Amino acid sequence: MGNHHHEDERYSKLYSRAPHGEIPSDERVRDALEVGGRAGEPDTLDSGSVTVPRASARKLTVLNNLTLDGVMQGPGRRDEDTRHGFGEGGWAQAYADVVLGEYLGSGMGSIHELVLGRRTWEDFAAFWPTQEDNPFSALLGTLTKHVASRTLHDPLAWANSRLLPGDAVQAVAELLALPGPDLLCMGSGKLLHGLMGAGLVDEYTLLIHPLVLGRGERMFAEGLPRTEFKLVEAITTTTGVIIAVYRPDR
Numbered sequence: 660m661g662n663h664h665h666e667d668e669r670y671s672k673l674y675s676r677a678p679h680g681e682i683p684s685d686e687r688v689r690d691a692l693e694v695g696g697r698a699g700e701p702d703t704l705d706s707g708s709v710t711v712p713r714a715s716a717r718k719l720t721v722l723n724n725l726t727l728d729g730v731m732q733g734p735g736r737r738d739e740d741t742r743h744g745f746g747e748g749g750w751a752q753a754y755a756d757v758v759l760g761e762y763l764g765s766g767m768g769s770i771h772e773l774v775l776g777r778r779t780w781e782d783f784a785a786f787w788p789t790q791e792d793n794p795f796s797a798l799l800g801t802l803t804k805h806v807a808s809r810t811l812h813d814p815l816a817w818a819n820s821r822l823l824p825g826d827a828v829q830a831v832a833e834l835l836a837l838p839g840p841d842l843l844c845m846g847s848g849k850l851l852h853g854l855m856g857a858g859l860v861d862e863y864t865l866l867i868h869p870l871v872l873g874r875g876e877r878m879f880a881e882g883l884p885r886t887e888f889k890l891v892e893a894i895t896t897t898t899g900v901i902i903a904v905y906r907p908d909r
Contacts, residue, residue, distance in 0.1 A: 718841040718861040719774070719831065721851060723878055724751045725867050730875035731848060734868075739782070747872050754868050758896040770840045774823075774831055774854075776847035777808035784817040805834065805842075807850045828853040835859065848876055856883055862906050863888070869899040 724734040733740040733748035740748060775783070783799070790796040804820040807827035815821065823830035827850055834842065844851055844860075854860055892904035 715835050715861070716838050717835055719835060719844065719854065719859055720771075720841065720862045720864060721844050721854075721860050722864045723845065723851075723866070725865050725878055726750065726870045726872050726875075727867065728871045728873065729877040729879050730872045731846070731878040732875040740778075743876075745875050747875060750870060750872065751866075751868055754870075754896070754898040754900050756897045756900075758894065759866065759898075759900055759902065762894060762902055771843045772803040772805060772834075772840050774805045774834075774842050774844045774847070774850070775807070776850035777806060777811060779846035780804065780806045780808075780815075780817075780820065782846075784815075784820070788817060803840075805831070807847070828857050828859065832857065832859055848878070851878070852880055852883070855879075855886075858884075858886075858907070858909075860907070862891075862904065865901075865903045865905065867901040867903055 723731050725731055730747075730750075732742075732745055734751035735749060737746075737748040783804075787793075787796045787799050800818045802819060804817065805823050806815060806820055807823050807830075811822060813822050831842070831854060844854065851860075887908040888905040889908050890903060891906055892902070894902040896902065
């Protein structure tokens with residue numbers, strides 16, 4: 660890894676919210692794919708583990724950082740999500756490298772819409788609109804962002820953000836039945852649990868880090884239905900992160 664020291668240092672900013680003028684534009688775009696570890700969305704509606712009938716016209720993909728023991732909380736910054744006394748924030752920073760950066764960057768060419776829980780949306784909305792020198796800020800502003808919340812009200816301040824009506828899981832199922840770009844969910848723990856429980860997720864891109872925390876909110880929580888998966892892609896980075904793409908074996 661010695662030959663890549665300077666590149667690895669730059670790619671560690673994948674997990675940073677702060678702007679870095681020295682990073683070329685394409686690398687700053689990769690920075691934007693920091694996966695928020697907002698594990699709980701306390702005011703998000705969900706349908707538990709009840710399967711929601713769907714007619715799929717487009718795909719729902721999940722992209723999240725995980726530890727070996729399944730923790731998704733606070734990967735990006737120490738103060739990102741300290742609820743329930745979680746003090747391990749920023750655990751993913753040390754594992755960023757060129758391989759991970761290039762993989763995440765390659766996915767930015769596809770058009771999609773975002774599905775976010777309230778806490779994840781608020782975290783993104785507080786940061787990205789202020790980053791005028793970052794080209795990804797403008798890109799995020801143009802994407803449609805579907806937000807699950809019972810406390811927010813339309814119109815939402817961040818451009819092209821809209822509330823999911825009624826039950827959030829049912830609303831996402833209805834979105835999936837309509838023609839349009841594929842959907843991407845990042846972070847958004849409680850909303851994600853509802854989507855997984857309802858069988859609405861078509862693909863999981865999991866960035867699995869060689870680390871056990873022993874505490875923190877987990878992505879695959881108790882109460883989810885048994886699900887078997889097919890591994891469709893696996894890449895190992897220089898720091899031991901496994902980029903694993905799974906699809907439910909339906």
